[in-house]
Amino acid sequence: MTALALYLLAASLAAFALFAWDKWCAAAGRRRIPERTLLTLAAIGGTPGAIAGQRLLRHKTRKEPFRTRLLWIAGTQLVLIAILAGLALAGMG
Template sequence: MLPIAVTPADLAAALAAMNFAAFAAFGIDKARAQSGTWRIRESTLLWLAFLGGTPGAYAGRALFRHKTRKQPFSDNLFHVVMFQLAGAGALAGWHFAG
């Protein structure tokens, strides 16, 4: 079995794709909400943010003015951000401590 090497460029590309997907999902869901058709699940929107698309989710939310007044969703998105910051802090601490 060959070892898998992930380069910084790979990570940057994955994060860019995830942010684009999150941004687009908010736009698509807003359009579907206005037309009354099938919607994207809130859990899907949150997973896209959780998997690295938080900036895209917040940008889509602001630009499309979507899910801005739904308090449970806003709280959950904020919790995703806090979890990511805690994880990044733990990873940085582990990296610099050892």
């Protein structure tokens, strides 16, 4: 596994864990993780874990503008991946 793949896996696991912790804190009435922290972790590579945490744990699924911001991060990352993949394929031809 490449260093990039390991990094992305670690970031996704961390994002999922933070979503789970924040959900527990919400139910227990404890201090919550700032939305900015959750979104930053998604933006630096943890988007799959953040979306999985959001959907599987049913956490922050209706919270706006958080939900929209997370979708924008995911969409932007997909566009960047498509551009990089296109550039890589163009360089090979």
